[in-house]
Amino acid sequence: MSPFTEDELTGALRTILADDAPGLRVGPGDDGALVDFDSALEILTADLLVEDVHFTLDTTSPRDLGYKSLTVNVSDVAAMGGRPRYGLVSLAIPERIEMPWVIELYGGLRDAAARYGMAVVGGDLSRADETVISVAVTGEVAKNRAVTRSGARPGDRVVVTGSLGGAAGGLRLVQANPDEVREALGTDVGRSLLQAFARPVARVEEGETLAAAGATAMIDLSDGLAKDLHRLCRESEVAARVHLSALPVAGGLTEVEKFLGVDAVELAMEGGEDYELLATLGPEVLPRVVARITERFGTPLTEIGEIVDGSGVTAVHADGTEHPLEPKGWDHFGR
Amino acid sequence: MSPFTEDELTGALRTILADDAPGLRVGPGDDGALVDFDSALEILTADLLVEDVHFTLDTTSPRDLGYKSLTVNVSDVAAMGGRPRYGLVSLAIPERIEMPWVIELYGGLRDAAARYGMAVVGGDLSRADETVISVAVTGEVAKNRAVTRSGARPGDRVVVTGSLGGAAGGLRLVQANPDEVREALGTDVGRSLLQAFARPVARVEEGETLAAAGATAMIDLSDGLAKDLHRLCRESEVAARVHLSALPVAGGLTEVEKFLGVDAVELAMEGGEDYELLATLGPEVLPRVVARITERFGTPLTEIGEIVDGSGVTAVHADGTEHPLEPKGWDHFGR
Numbered sequence: 001m002s003p004f005t006e007d008e009l010t011g012a013l014r015t016i017l018a019d020d021a022p023g024l025r026v027g028p029g030d031d032g033a034l035v036d037f038d039s040a041l042e043i044l045t046a047d048l049l050v051e052d053v054h055f056t057l058d059t060t061s062p063r064d065l066g067y068k069s070l071t072v073n074v075s076d077v078a079a080m081g082g083r084p085r086y087g088l089v090s091l092a093i094p095e096r097i098e099m100p101w102v103i104e105l106y107g108g109l110r111d112a113a114a115r116y117g118m119a120v121v122g123g124d125l126s127r128a129d130e131t132v133i134s135v136a137v138t139g140e141v142a143k144n145r146a147v148t149r150s151g152a153r154p155g156d157r158v159v160v161t162g163s164l165g166g167a168a169g170g171l172r173l174v175q176a177n178p179d180e181v182r183e184a185l186g187t188d189v190g191r192s193l194l195q196a197f198a199r200p201v202a203r204v205e206e207g208e209t210l211a212a213a214g215a216t217a218m219i220d221l222s223d224g225l226a227k228d229l230h231r232l233c234r235e236s237e238v239a240a241r242v243h244l245s246a247l248p249v250a251g252g253l254t255e256v257e258k259f260l261g262v263d264a265v266e267l268a269m270e271g272g273e274d275y276e277l278l279a280t281l282g283p284e285v286l287p288r289v290v291a292r293i294t295e296r297f298g299t300p301l302t303e304i305g306e307i308v309d310g311s312g313v314t315a316v317h318a319d320g321t322e323h324p325l326e327p328k329g330w331d332h333f334g335r
Numbered sequence: 336m337s338p339f340t341e342d343e344l345t346g347a348l349r350t351i352l353a354d355d356a357p358g359l360r361v362g363p364g365d366d367g368a369l370v371d372f373d374s375a376l377e378i379l380t381a382d383l384l385v386e387d388v389h390f391t392l393d394t395t396s397p398r399d400l401g402y403k404s405l406t407v408n409v410s411d412v413a414a415m416g417g418r419p420r421y422g423l424v425s426l427a428i429p430e431r432i433e434m435p436w437v438i439e440l441y442g443g444l445r446d447a448a449a450r451y452g453m454a455v456v457g458g459d460l461s462r463a464d465e466t467v468i469s470v471a472v473t474g475e476v477a478k479n480r481a482v483t484r485s486g487a488r489p490g491d492r493v494v495v496t497g498s499l500g501g502a503a504g505g506l507r508l509v510q511a512n513p514d515e516v517r518e519a520l521g522t523d524v525g526r527s528l529l530q531a532f533a534r535p536v537a538r539v540e541e542g543e544t545l546a547a548a549g550a551t552a553m554i555d556l557s558d559g560l561a562k563d564l565h566r567l568c569r570e571s572e573v574a575a576r577v578h579l580s581a582l583p584v585a586g587g588l589t590e591v592e593k594f595l596g597v598d599a600v601e602l603a604m605e606g607g608e609d610y611e612l613l614a615t616l617g618p619e620v621l622p623r624v625v626a627r628i629t630e631r632f633g634t635p636l637t638e639i640g641e642i643v644d645g646s647g648v649t650a651v652h653a654d655g656t657e658h659p660l661e662p663k664g665w666d667h668f669g670r
Contacts, residue, residue, distance in 0.1 A: 004434050006460055012434065013460075016441045021454030023420070033456035035421055038373035046423040046471060048459040053427075085358070086370055088381040088471045092388075099339050099347065106351045119356030121368035124383040124469075125341055125348075134459075134469030136381060136423045 007231075029235070030148050031079040031220060032139070041146050043139035045076040051131040059174040062101045064198040066108025069133045072222065074116050074202035075275040077139035079220035081147040081211025083204060084118040088136045092128035105133075116204060145211045147279070152217035152236035156280040158305040159210075161203045161293070164225060165264060166250030168271025170197025172260050184259045193252050200275040206293050206301070207277055213289040215279040224272040224329030229313050231327075232278065239310035242325065244269075245318040248302045269315075270329045280307055342566075364570070365483050366411040366555060367474070376481050378474035380411040386466040394509045397436045399533040400468070401443025407557065408472035409451050409537035410610040414555035415483065416546025417476035418539060419453040424470050427463035440468075451539060480546045487552035487571035487615040493640040494545075494621070496538045496612045496628070499560060500599060501585030503606025505532025507595050519594045528587050535610040540632050542612055548624040550614040559607040559664030564648050566662075567613065574645035577660065579604075580653040583637045604650075605664045615642055 014028045021027075023036035032045030049055060049069050060068075070087055077084045089109055093102065106120075113120050118137070170193035173181055181190065203220075210218060219232045225242070233240050244265055253264040281289065286303065293301045305316075313325040349363045356362075358371035367380030384390060384404050395403075405422055412419045424444055428437065441455075448455050453472070505528035508516055516525065538555075545553060554567045560577075568575050579600055588599040616624065621638065628636045640651075648660040 009434065009437060009460055012438060013441050016438065016445055017448075017455045021421075021456070024454055024456060027454070028457050030457075033421065033423075035456065042473075044421055044423055044456055044471075044473065046425045046458045046469070048425040048427055048461045048467075048469060050427050050461045050463045050467075052464075053462050086356075086368065086379055088368075088379055090381045090383040090469050090471075092383055092385050092467060099344065102344060103347060103351065106348050110351055113352075119359055119362070120352045121356070121359060121370065121379055122363050122365075123381045125344055126383045126385045127388050128385045128467065129387075129465050130463065132383075132385075132427060132463065132467050132469075134381070134383060134425050134467070136379075136425075136471035138377075138379065138473070 026148055031076040034080065034146050037140065041141050041143055043077050043080050043082045043141060044136070045073055046134065046136040047073050047076070049133040057131065060198070062104035063108040065133070066105040067112045067199060069135050070109050070112035070120070071200055071202045072275060073135045073137035074204060075220040075222070077137055078202050078204045078207035079218050079277055080141060081145050081207050081218065082139035082141035083208065084116050084137050084139045086138045087113060087118060087120040089120050089123040090134040091123065092126045092132040094129055094131065095127065097131065116202065147211045147215050147218040149217050149219050149232045149235035152232060152238050152280040152307045154238055154307050154309045155283070156216050156307040157283050157286050157303050158240055158242065158278065158280055158307060159286070159301050159303050160225070160248065160276055160278050161206045161299050161301055162274070162276040163248040163250040163300065164221070164274050164276065165253050165268035165271045166193050166196030167200060167273035168267040169193040169250060169253045169256060169260070170195070172262060173256065176260070185256060190252055190256055193250065193256065196250060196274070200273065202275055203277045203299065205297050206299050209293050209296070210277065210279045210281065210289065213281065213285050215281045218277055218279040221274045221276045221278055222272060224270040225278065226269045226313065226325050227327045227329030228278060233311065233313060238307045239312050239314070240305055240307050241314045241316055242305040243316045246302060246304045248300060272329050361483055366414040369415065369481050372475060376476050376478055378412050378415050378417045378476060379471070380408055381469065381471040382408050382411070384468040392466065395533070397439035398443035401440040402447045402534060404468045404470050405444050405447035405455070406535055406537050407610060408470045409539060410555040410557070412472055412474035413537050413539045413542035414553050414612055415476060416480050416542050416553065417474035418543065419451050419472050419474045422448060422453060422455040422470060422472045424455050424458040424468065426458065427461045427467040429464055429466065430462065432466065451537065482546045482550050482553040484552050484554050484567045484570035487567060487573050487642045489573055489642050489644045490618065491551050491615040491642040492618050492621050492638050493575055493577065493642060494614050494616065494636050494638050495560070495583065496541045496634050496636055497609070498583040498585040498635070499556070499609050499611060500588050500603035500606045501528050501531030502535060502608035503602040504528040504585060504588045504591060504595065505530070507597060508591065511595070520591060525587055525591055528585065528591065531585060531609070535608065537610055538612045538634065541628050541634050544628055544631070545612065545614045545616070545624065548616065548620050550616045553612055553614040556609045556611045556613055557607060559605040560613065561604045561648065561660050562662045562664030563613060568646065568648060573642045574647050574649070575640055575642050576649045576651055577640040578651045581637060581639045583635060607664050
């Protein structure tokens with residue numbers, strides 16, 4: 001058992017790091033930092049991907065890994081309503097890694113950079129016992145458009161882009177015996193889940209649209225809805241109610257739940273790595289935003305709950321019963 | 336034997352990464368990237384510190400390690416003539432690391448941030464089998480003041496701030512038996528070497544002054560003078576001649592060279608981790624710059640050679656004999 005959780009450690013470190021530097025609007029603890037950038041704000045964010053913690057070399061191709069490494073950072077920029085600009089990629093690799101693997105990884109980084117209209121402009125390289133990819137991304141957002149985790153108000157609706165649990169389902173399919181998967185499911189079923197795991201999409205345009213429509217708080221779903229909604233509520237000093245029957249469970253997940261021995265709704269709540277955006281906004285603007293995001297980008301935007309006074313998150317079942325939703329999900333330290 | 340060197344890998348990756356993105360002035364391959372930043376340029380740089388590659392936990396305190404991790408990035412900003420603004424720190428730690436160690440590390444990061452007038456504004460945390468510290472720093476420089484590695488011209492003088500070989504000497508003292516060190520050298524000797532190793536100084540004001548005075552090229556000495564001067568020459572498409580007798584060998588290094596069984600001049604040439612600035616500039620401005628940097632900051636600025644046509648670096652001995660200087664020094668892949 002680990003002596004501290006990631007959130008405990010993060011909390012301790014936030015008290016150490018200065019949050020009153022000149023030009024600093026939002027410091028540690030949100031999806032990214034916000035700093036003055038002349039006429040706009042700059043978003044600064046970083047994510048670490050560690051072999052056998054975030055990925056394994058036998059279930060992820062270097063090209064997918066490169067693509068995903070940049071995408072998860074872009075997702076943090078999107079969660080603040082911004083557009084990514086530049087990336088720095090630092091890579092530590094063991095001796096057994098060959099040059100072509102590294103080239104493929106950078107190819108994936110370049111693919112993702114092109115997809116999001118940004119550029120990887122530098123970084124560092126080192127030896128290590130295991131592969132570590134550390135990415136930092138800068139982004140830009142208009143001064144009055146930045147959305148943090150801390151602005152949710154009672155009465156706001158909770159919305160989520162796309163669907164949930166797909167990446168977690170894909171990961172479990174990747175880890176299962178391929179022959180058994182084929183036999184039980186056929187070759188087509190699960191393809192969208194595998195895709196969700198291997199090539200997550202950062203919702204940049206959707207985040208910009210939500211920010212422009214007046215989203216009061218936003219976070220990207222990296223560690224699972226349960227955990228990340230708790231974080232948003234804690235930062236906003238509010239509580240949330242989530243209607244489980246409203247959750248947009250990823251297509252294919254229900255079909256494979258028996259084979260995988262998992263609960264689709266549980267994966268949607270706690271699976272993590274979906275990189276969808278979770279946002280709160282006033283009920284008056286909701287219909288227009290749903291229509292705009294669906295029409296412009298072909299991305300579903302689903303209302304899954306509401307913000308209320310208090311603290312914590314309550315799960316509401318289809319039959320009306322309720323239970324407190326624990327902040328379970330991915331923790332690099334606690335489990 | 337490793338199948339590729341760091342410079343070979345870096346070279347391959349530079350061809351993959353885009354260098355024509357909007358607003359991008361200098362991409363991968365310099366101390367940092369340079370991007371448009373409204374009225375100024377932004378510097379983006381990243382460095383990775385890996386346990387048992389860049390440091391060992393038994394020879395470096397967490398506070399020194401935090402301090403150094405930020406400083407080596409600030410040094411890259413200084414090498415472009417800029418001032419640091421913000422830092423992102425991503426940390427991967429094994430389970431055996433306790434919370435107080437992490438707190439100390441961040442204390443050291445905060446100390447360094449205060450020293451350089453900047454702030455650590457975010458980052459990431461993860462488990463790993465070994466400790467990895469990944470730091471990215473943004474900095475700012477006026478549009479006409481940025482100095483890259485590529486502007487050195489034949490006739491320029493080669494100068495270096497401070498002294499060389501101190502960090503390498505300190506590392507070797509740290510690795511030696513403490514009792515033997517005390518017995519052979521006394522407690523005072525070597526203190527400046529240990530300090531140079533544990534708490535390197537990034538030459539921010541000196542870099543700004545060199546940039547303002549018209550330095551044509553600049554690089555910080557992270558991997559040793561021999562290697563880093565080769566890099567500067569390669570980027571500038573010129574050659575350099577270095578006068579070995581002019582090298583500002585770190586104080587104390589000559590006293591300990593017999594005890595350590597090392598050659599002081601060799602450590603000064605190839606030791607690495609001094610984080611001094613190596614710059615080139617026209618002979619006409621040299622006396623004024625030397626006076627200014629010495630008087631304002633108490634930092635020696637020493638002329639150690641000159642830029643000539645051609646390629647490669649030539650070492651000139653006190654007796655006038657010459658030999659080609661190999662780009663030996665720290666390589667995370669080649670040795």
